[in-house]
Amino acid sequence: MTDLSGVAVGDELPPVSVRVTRADLVRYAGASGDFNPIHWSDRVATGVGLPGVIAHGMLTMALAGRVVTEWVGDPGAVCSYGVRFTRPVVVPDDDEGALVEFSGKVSELTETDDGSRVARIAVTARFDGKTVLSRAVAEVRLPKE
Amino acid sequence: MPDVSFVGRSLPPGAPYRVGREKIREFALAIGEGASVCHDVAAAQAAGYPDLVAPPTFPVTFTMPAIEAFLRDPAFGWDYSRMVHGDQSIALHRPIHGGDDLVTTIHVDDLTTRGGSHMLRLRCEVADAEGAPVATTHALLVTQADPA
Numbered sequence: 276m277t278d279l280s281g282v283a284v285g286d287e288l289p290p291v292s293v294r295v296t297r298a299d300l301v302r303y304a305g306a307s308g309d310f311n312p313i314h315w316s317d318r319v320a321t322g323v324g325l326p327g328v329i330a331h332g333m334l335t336m337a338l339a340g341r342v343v344t345e346w347v348g349d350p351g352a353v354c355s356y357g358v359r360f361t362r363p364v365v366v367p368d369d370d371e372g373a374l375v376e377f378s379g380k381v382s383e384l385t386e387t388d389d390g391s392r393v394a395r396i397a398v399t400a401r402f403d404g405k406t407v408l409s410r411a412v413a414e415v416r417l418p419k420e
Numbered sequence: 421m422p423d424v425s426f427v428g429r430s431l432p433p434g435a436p437y438r439v440g441r442e443k444i445r446e447f448a449l450a451i452g453e454g455a456s457v458c459h460d461v462a463a464a465q466a467a468g469y470p471d472l473v474a475p476p477t478f479p480v481t482f483t484m485p486a487i488e489a490f491l492r493d494p495a496f497g498w499d500y501s502r503m504v505h506g507d508q509s510i511a512l513h514r515p516i517h518g519g520d521d522l523v524t525t526i527h528v529d530d531l532t533t534r535g536g537s538h539m540l541r542l543r544c545e546v547a548d549a550e551g552a553p554v555a556t557t558h559a560l561l562v563t564q565a566d567p568a
Contacts, residue, residue, distance in 0.1 A: 293452065299450075302449070302450045303450045303451070305446075305450070306443075306446045306447045306449070306450035306451075306481070307447065307450070307480055307481050307484070308481055308484065308485055309480070309484060323501070323502055332505040332508070333477060333480050333484075333505070333508065334450075334451065336477055336508060337451035337453075337475065337476075337477040338451060338452065340451075340475065340476055340477060341451070341452060341453060344453060344455055344475065344476070345454075345455075348455065349455060349457055349467065349473070350453060350455050350457065350458060350473055350474075350475045350476060350515075351457060351467070351469060351473040351515035351517075353476040353512060354511070354512055355509065355510065355511040355512065356476045356477070356509065356510050357507065357508065357509030357510065357558075358507060358508060358509075359506065359507040360504070360505050360506060360507060360508075410507075413476070
C-alpha cells in the first residue's frame with residue numbers, strides 16, 4: 276500500500292500491466308457467469324464480425340480497477356467506478372496473450388461531510404497502442420490520517 | 421424490434437443472491453485482485469469488515485444474469501446474440517461482503533434507435549435483505565437494429 280497522506284491532484288498511480296490469455300478469459304467466464312461464446316470461440320466471434328475472441332469488457336474494467344485498488348490497498352474503499360468500452364481487446368490463442376497496460380491519475384480531491392477525503396481517479400487502458408476504455412473514472416475514499 | 425413500452429418500467433425483483441466467500445475469492449482470483457480483504461477473513465475483519473470484501477465490479481456476477489434473462493425473453497424482442505456492452509458504471513453505497521443477501525431490481529431507463537443500432541440503458545438497484553440500498557449499476561447495451 277502506498278502512503279496516501281500527501282495525495283495531490285495530478286499524482287500518478289503506479290501502472291499495472293496484464294497479459295490476458297485465453298485461460299484468463301475461461302477463468303473469468305466461470306467466475307463472472309458470462310459465458311458469451313465471443314469470449315471463447317473463434318468460430319462464433321468471427322461469425323459476428325469480430326477479428327477473433329475478445330476479452331469480456333467487464334474483465335478489462337476489473338483489471339483497470341486494480342490500478343486504483345492496489346494503490347489504495349482496499350477494494351472496499353471504492354465508492355464508484357464507471358467506464359465506456361471503446362475498442363475490444365482481441366486475445367490470441369497463444370501463450371503470450373494480449374498485453375493491456377493500465378495507468379491512473381488523481382483528477383480531483385474532495386472532502387465529504389464526515390471529514391474523509393475522496394479521490395477521483397482517471398484511469399487509462401491501452402492495448403495494441405490504442406485506448407480500449409474511455410471516461411474510466413473511479414472514486415475512492417482515502418484512509419483517514 | 422424491442423418493445424419500447426418497457427421504458428420507464430421496473431421488472432419484478434429477483435430472488436435474493438447470497439454473496440459467498442468462495443465466490444468472492446474466485447472472482448478476485450479471476451481478475452488478479454490480491455488484496456488481503458478479498459481473500460483472508462481475519463484480514464477483512466481486522467480492517468473493520470464483517471467478512472471478505474467483494475471487488476468493485478463483483479456486482480456483475482449477479483446483475484448480468486438477471487439482465488440476460490430479461491434480454492432473452494422474447495416478450496422484449498432484443499437480439500442478444502449481437503449485443504455489445506457500451507458502458508458500465510457501478511456506485512457502491514457500501515462495500516459488498518460475504519454473507520450479504522442482495523436483491524436486484526432492473527429498471528429500463530431508456531431505449532433509442534439511432535444509426536442502425538438499438539441502445540438500451542438499464543439500471544440495477546441492489547438492496548440488502550432489509551431493503552437498504554447497497555449498489556446502483558448502469559449499463560448501456562447496444563445491438564444491431566433489423567435491416568430496414
